[in-house]
Amino acid sequence: MPAHCLEACVIVLGLILLLLEAFLPKPPRRLLALTAIAGLGAVLVALFFVDRSPESSASLGAYYVVDPPALFFKGFALLATLLVLVMSLDYASVIRSYLQTSEDEPDAGLGEFFCLPLFTCAGLMWMASARDLVAIFVSLELVTISFYVLVAYMRRNIGSLEAGVKYLILGALSTGFFVYGVAWIYGLTGQTDLLRIAEALRPAETAAVASSTALVFALGLLLSGLGFKIAAVPFQIWVPDVYQGAPTPVTAYLSVASKAAGFIVTLRVLEPFLQSPIAHQTILVLLVLAAASIVFGNLCAIPQNNIKRLLAYSSIAHAGFLLLAVASVRSNAGESGGITAGAAVSFYLAAYLLMTLLVFLVVTLVRSRTGGEDLAAFDGLGKRSPFLAFAMLVGMISLAGVPLTAGFLGKFYVFLLALEARYYTLIVIAALGAAAGFYYYFKILRSVYWERATDESPISIPLPTRWAITAIIAAIFILGVYPQPVLSIFE
Amino acid sequence: MSILDFIILLPLAAALAIGAGLPARRTALAAAGLNLLLGLIALARFGNHDPSSGPAFAASRTVSRNPEIAWAVGLDGMSLVLLLLTVLVTFAALWQAGTPKDNVRLFYISLLLISAGSLGAFLTTDLFFLYAFHELALIPTFLLIGIFGKGDRRAAAWKITIYLAAGSLVLLAGLLLLVLALVQDGALTFDLAALAERAAAQPIGDSSQSLIYLLLLIGFGTLVALFPLHSWAAPAYAAAPTPAVMLHAGVLKKFGLYGLLRLSPLLPAGAERWLTLLLVLLLGNILFVGLVTLTQKRLDSMLAHSSVMHMGYIFLGIAAFQADHTLGAAGAVLLMFAHGLSIALLFALAGRLEEKLGSLDMTKLGGLAKITPRFAFLFGLAAFASIGLPGFANFTGEILVFLGGFQSLEPGAPLGGLQIATILAVWGVVISAVYMLRAYRAIFLGELTESNVTASLTDLTLSQKLPAGLLVAGLLVTGIYPWFLQRFLEF
Numbered sequence: 015m016p017a018h019c020l021e022a023c024v025i026v027l028g029l030i031l032l033l034l035e036a037f038l039p040k041p042p043r044r045l046l047a048l049t050a051i052a053g054l055g056a057v058l059v060a061l062f063f064v065d066r067s068p069e070s071s072a073s074l075g076a077y078y079v080v081d082p083p084a085l086f087f088k089g090f091a092l093l094a095t096l097l098v099l100v101m102s103l104d105y106a107s108v109i110r111s112y113l114q115t116s117e118d119e120p121d122a123g124l125g126e127f128f129c130l131p132l133f134t135c136a137g138l139m140w141m142a143s144a145r146d147l148v149a150i151f152v153s154l155e156l157v158t159i160s161f162y163v164l165v166a167y168m169r170r171n172i173g174s175l176e177a178g179v180k181y182l183i184l185g186a187l188s189t190g191f192f193v194y195g196v197a198w199i200y201g202l203t204g205q206t207d208l209l210r211i212a213e214a215l216r217p218a219e220t221a222a223v224a225s226s227t228a229l230v231f232a233l234g235l236l237l238s239g240l241g242f243k244i245a246a247v248p249f250q251i252w253v254p255d256v257y258q259g260a261p262t263p264v265t266a267y268l269s270v271a272s273k274a275a276g277f278i279v280t281l282r283v284l285e286p287f288l289q290s291p292i293a294h295q296t297i298l299v300l301l302v303l304a305a306a307s308i309v310f311g312n313l314c315a316i317p318q319n320n321i322k323r324l325l326a327y328s329s330i331a332h333a334g335f336l337l338l339a340v341a342s343v344r345s346n347a348g349e350s351g352g353i354t355a356g357a358a359v360s361f362y363l364a365a366y367l368l369m370t371l372l373v374f375l376v377v378t379l380v381r382s383r384t385g386g387e388d389l390a391a392f393d394g395l396g397k398r399s400p401f402l403a404f405a406m407l408v409g410m411i412s413l414a415g416v417p418l419t420a421g422f423l424g425k426f427y428v429f430l431l432a433l434e435a436r437y438y439t440l441i442v443i444a445a446l447g448a449a450a451g452f453y454y455y456f457k458i459l460r461s462v463y464w465e466r467a468t469d470e471s472p473i474s475i476p477l478p479t480r481w482a483i484t485a486i487i488a489a490i491f492i493l494g495v496y497p498q499p500v501l502s503i504f505e
Numbered sequence: 506m507s508i509l510d511f512i513i514l515l516p517l518a519a520a521l522a523i524g525a526g527l528p529a530r531r532t533a534l535a536a537a538g539l540n541l542l543l544g545l546i547a548l549a550r551f552g553n554h555d556p557s558s559g560p561a562f563a564a565s566r567t568v569s570r571n572p573e574i575a576w577a578v579g580l581d582g583m584s585l586v587l588l589l590l591t592v593l594v595t596f597a598a599l600w601q602a603g604t605p606k607d608n609v610r611l612f613y614i615s616l617l618l619i620s621a622g623s624l625g626a627f628l629t630t631d632l633f634f635l636y637a638f639h640e641l642a643l644i645p646t647f648l649l650i651g652i653f654g655k656g657d658r659r660a661a662a663w664k665i666t667i668y669l670a671a672g673s674l675v676l677l678a679g680l681l682l683l684v685l686a687l688v689q690d691g692a693l694t695f696d697l698a699a700l701a702e703r704a705a706a707q708p709i710g711d712s713s714q715s716l717i718y719l720l721l722l723i724g725f726g727t728l729v730a731l732f733p734l735h736s737w738a739a740p741a742y743a744a745a746p747t748p749a750v751m752l753h754a755g756v757l758k759k760f761g762l763y764g765l766l767r768l769s770p771l772l773p774a775g776a777e778r779w780l781t782l783l784l785v786l787l788l789g790n791i792l793f794v795g796l797v798t799l800t801q802k803r804l805d806s807m808l809a810h811s812s813v814m815h816m817g818y819i820f821l822g823i824a825a826f827q828a829d830h831t832l833g834a835a836g837a838v839l840l841m842f843a844h845g846l847s848i849a850l851l852f853a854l855a856g857r858l859e860e861k862l863g864s865l866d867m868t869k870l871g872g873l874a875k876i877t878p879r880f881a882f883l884f885g886l887a888a889f890a891s892i893g894l895p896g897f898a899n900f901t902g903e904i905l906v907f908l909g910g911f912q913s914l915e916p917g918a919p920l921g922g923l924q925i926a927t928i929l930a931v932w933g934v935v936i937s938a939v940y941m942l943r944a945y946r947a948i949f950l951g952e953l954t955e956s957n958v959t960a961s962l963t964d965l966t967l968s969q970k971l972p973a974g975l976l977v978a979g980l981l982v983t984g985i986y987p988w989f990l991q992r993f994l995e996f
Contacts (some may be wrong), residue, residue: 353572396608396652404524411644414670417637426677430572430693433681445674452670456647456663464651464659495576496568505570 016070017080020057020088021139027053028132035125044103047128051099051478054135058092061085076146076207082503086360087142087278090367094270095135097371100482101263101378102128103487109261110381112168127167127261134160141275147196147206150279154192154243156186156401157275161268165260177259184242184252192239198232212286226292232285233296237303240283243276245269245326246333247306253316257326262381265322266374269329270367277336277359281343289345300341305443307334312450319379319389324454325370328413331447335428336362338440357504358427364500365412365420365493372486375411375479376402383473389458394467402473403462405483412490414455415448420493507564509628512543512588516595516621520614529613530604534820536617537596540624544592551585556995559698560584572684573778574733579630582993583838587627587763589990590845593979594755595620597769597972601853602748603860605653612746615645619752626760632695636680637765639728640673640758646757649749650741668737669728676724676764682717683771686710695765704771711774713969718775721768729761730813731820732789742809747856750961754812755849759841762819766960769827779832783824784926790817799940803968804855804865807944811891811937812848816940818906819844819931819984825909826996828923835994838908840902841988842991843980847899854884857969858948867944874955881949883973888941890980892936898983901991907931 025336031050064070066085071078102109106124115124137156144150162185166178200206203214215229241249287296311331318324336359343355377387379402384391396403412421425448432441450465475483493500519536523529547562554561560579563695580588598616605612622642629635643666650662684693694700709717723734730738738758742750769776794814799808819840819936825833857880858873859865874881890897910927914920920928983990 197853396611400611408643416644417640422637422640430681430685431679433685441678445678449667449674453667456666459647460651460659460663463648500569500571501569 015060015064017064017066017085017088017143018071018074018078020061021136023057023060024054024092024132024139027057028129028136029233031129031132032126035129041125043124043128044106046125047099047103050128050132051096054092054096054099054132058089058096059313061089061092071143076144076209077149078140078143079145080143083356083360084143086500086503087274088139090274090364091135091138091142091271094138094267094274094367094371095131097375097482097486098131098263098267099128100478101266101371101375102131102162102261104378104382104476104479105261105263109168112170112174127164130160130164131267134164134267138271138275142278145208145282147199147208147211147283150282151193151196154275154279155189157271158189158243159470161185161264161272164264165256165268166287167264171259173259175259175384177256178250180252181256181260187417188239188242188249190239191235191242195232195235195239198228198235202228202232208282208286212289215286215290217291226295229287229290230291230295233292233299236283237280237299240276240280241303244273244280244333244336245276245307245330246303246337247310247330249311250307250330250333250344251503253330254323258322258387262374262378262387265325266371266378269374270370273329273333273336274363274367277363280340281359282358284340284343285338288318297341300337301437301440304334304337305342305440306446307331307337308444309334312447312454315454316450318454321387321392323391324389324458325373325377328451328454329370331451332362332366332413334447335425335444338432338437338444339428340430341440342435342437353427353431353501354504355431357501358424360504361420361422361427361497361500362424365424365490368407368461368472368486368490368493369412369419369421372405372483372490373413375483375486376406376409379473379475379479384469389461390465392458392461393465394470395461395473396463397470398467399473399475401475401480404488406462407459408490410455410459412494414452418491418494420490420497423494423497507562507578508543508547509562509580510564512540512592513578513621513625513628515540515543516617516624516701520621521679523528523610523614523617529609530599530602533599533602533613533617535597537592537599537620540620541592541596544588547580548585548589551580556581563630564920565630570747572695574633574636574695575631576629577631577696578628580628582995583763583766584627584840585993586842586990587759588624589626589979590759590842591620591623591627591756593975594751594845594849597849597853597976598748598751598755600972602746603815605746608652612646615649616644616748616752618642619649619749619757623756623760627763630697632680632697632700633686635764636673636677639711639757642757642978643669643673646745646749646753650745653746653749654744655746657740659745661740665737665741668734672724672727673995674724675720675727679717679720679724682713682720683709683768685768686713686717687771691926701771705931708774709772711778714772714775715778716775718769718772718779721765721772722779724762724784724983725765727761729758729816729820730790731761732786732793735790735794735813735816738813739806740808742812742852743803743806747852750809750852750856751849754809754852755845758812758816759845762816762823762841765823766826768836769823771829771901780824780827781922783820783827784922785826787817787820788926788929790814790820791930792936795933795936799936801940802866802868804867804948805852805859807849807867807940808848808855808959811940812844813838814933814937815844815848815891818930821927822902822906822909824926825906825912825923828921830909830912830923831996832905832912835991836902836905836907836909838902838994839898839983839990840906840930842983842990843890843898843902846976846979847887847897850887850973850980851884851891853973853976854880854887867947869954870948871951872949873954875951879970883970883977884949885945886977886980887974888945888975890984892938892941895983896984898987901984901987905991 141153168174315327412419563579565577625638822837
């Protein structure tokens, strides 16, 4: 089976579920979500059996490339979507309360919430394989447009609406930047296939093709568009409000999938630039973005009291660390056999996926049981549910970067790369950022374990969530001790 | 799998089992008892091992190819002594641990994790895991002090966490620079033996050695409470629950000393460059903190300060070792063992006292020897050991350290910095004699004061004597027959 069938399967599954939801007289919406979860699980299994040879998709050209990193990110997208759907099941009660529902059908309007992530997922999967700027753009939009709907889904909630508007306006703007950048590149090189663009930008030929000022301009446009997706400073303004306002599963999805998508594209799009005469400027821009993101994200996270806002700022900080790895890309190509920047970024993203979704699974449950998203809602969680508290502990120490967790190895590789590249100033900034991270992540643990809850009733955990949390915790520790399976994909 | 793998994994498995529902205290004690047994087996079988063939019981499993990281264990003389220390103190601490009002599981899981972290750090032969295991023990310390501590526990827990996290980051920077400085053909390795080989074949440049050693000294120094980075230790130890402080002050804190002993041979020029600084700082530990200890009015706070003070002697042994005086290294390791046992014993007894009396204010106590003669006798033994009276392991360690300071001094040659520091350090013994004996007099001798005669005050029962007896036995055996351990310590 060629790999592109997987995307087709996910799309078809999404369409069927949407049609069922629209035309069945009383659609069993919980069942729809479970079907979606099962379907994604099946596609995830099928991913391991697809035809891996590049020829299998040769007819699609640069629009669809099959290589190990692409397959890895397809798995990434499937897993993220699956976990987000599990989360959405727990969150359904909250969404229901913000939808206008008739008495006889309390679940009306919930169905689409379970179906839309499937389209995002298909977009992400395709993006992992796209090597042509047009394909990248279309798949990126497929992801973003389904997010527009999801973010504003709770239409009786003013916060969700505000988040939706902000995301829509800034998202559209960044898309504009990205397309404009693509147009400039096309104008300079006459190509949209990234491989051919790389050829056209080789130092010897560039002089004939383009002035470097125009190239820098195009790069700036592309990075502005992508900076929005990965939530890097100075394109981060939307992040706190949208993260706080959006339904929690969507926030989780946004922080994982949107960021991963952004970085996959960034890695691919920057490759030609890093071998061009403007490589130096490219790296400089990346380093400035990285430093700004690390400083801004970490400093702003410190005083936050709303957990989603705190995680929003922390996600900006993580984007900074990832950008630092991306910036180390050229210096280590070839001369040392160490880990490549692509592998480091991918590993970091995998770790980030696990720990972020773990934390959001807990946040979702706590929100739907206590009604709060402030730190105070987590007071005494250690007593109310030792299991959830432990999950929170693992998520936080992994985000903070305590060794033997996947999160530590992610940061570890970034530091290693940056040291190899001799970005000493950045390393000092990143180390200070990591130290600040310890402060605010442990602040959450403080309320989980040290504070007393006003309401000490235990919190019940639905079975799928319990499984998901257990699996993620195990994965965080296994990857934290044994990273080679993931690294092998990129060797 | 080697026996060492079992020793590391056993406490982890026990922690997992407790989390899954097994009875907390019994499971933890069983694991600690089994580990004590395994430690003694390792000791018995270590004698047959030929030291020239590398570490005993070595086993290795690659977890990352490049940078080369392996889950590797191995035992040499130094790690054998620390292994014995860890299993002895773990067993005593867990036996001593009572049952807190709630969160019993978390309490025992945290204790087991500290033990596992120390064991892993001492037994691994891979620099990555050396660092990682120690860091892992940070989290249970945070929880134990914050939840189960006494007095100003939250401030103390917060301080120790931030301090140690920051120290660890500095340490990590030093370790990464060390590994990068020893890159060979583009291959990075974290294997300690390979690193030592590379450093011997092609020493690192002087200026990088100097920087790396300074980072390591600050990093490890923070973890060991080297003056002036010691201010986290006393409040944390005074606030921590008894078994936690036994494990932390007795075992975990030795990690920094162990790491410095292991790595300083790789950086001879750096060690030489900073020798004077190290000597000044360690005198700060011995003399300055020693004088501060004299002023303490509460027993737990006095013990906490004395523990910080005694680190100075071990640093002195390391300093002597760095000046090529091998007796100093043997003395440092023996002193780590001795100090670990004696401080654990003292804290255990202090904890028992506080449990019965509810106060450790020495100005309000007195005459307890009349009611609890056996307790007073044990406390006296521990106090004498801590002062360094002959017959106890501490004496052996200190005398070796002092001899190490003069080992290769030619007759008639002028005194160097090391010798002057040694002469000054000897006066520290007088300081410890003063505060220990004063404390003994204040608590056990003189008239019984009204406030402390309570019905609950009884002498130790057999079960309470067992852990103390175990620790005293270790101190006496090593004190009377030091060759029993010293024969393994060839540098």
